[in-house]
Amino acid sequence: MEIGKLMACYCKAREIQSFYSSCLTNDSLSPKERGLLIHLIKNASLSSNLLREYCQIQAKEI
Template identity: 55%
Template sequence: MACFCKARETQTLYTKCLMDEDLSEKEKQLLNKLIEHASHSSDLVKKYCELKAKE
């Protein structure tokens, strides 16, 4: 689950960066995509951990 926590930390970092009012629209779009990818990655890591726990 440590990997899952790190993935969520990354998502949180991108979300905090998104709060910067000086960002351009392109930067906001990029950060939104990074947040989506980080979320998807953490979900995959969580599923992997759940599978490993069942073994």
């Protein structure tokens, strides 16, 4: 896959993480909803970190 497409995936993962984070500002969230959002944020962060690391490795190989 092209590095540009991988970087686009990375950017989308960060965008999703940011969106989930902004949802945490809602004061009417139940503890379960808040926990779910935190879990989703962690997963999005893991995804973006994996993509970033892979892109860095690929960039060094070029």
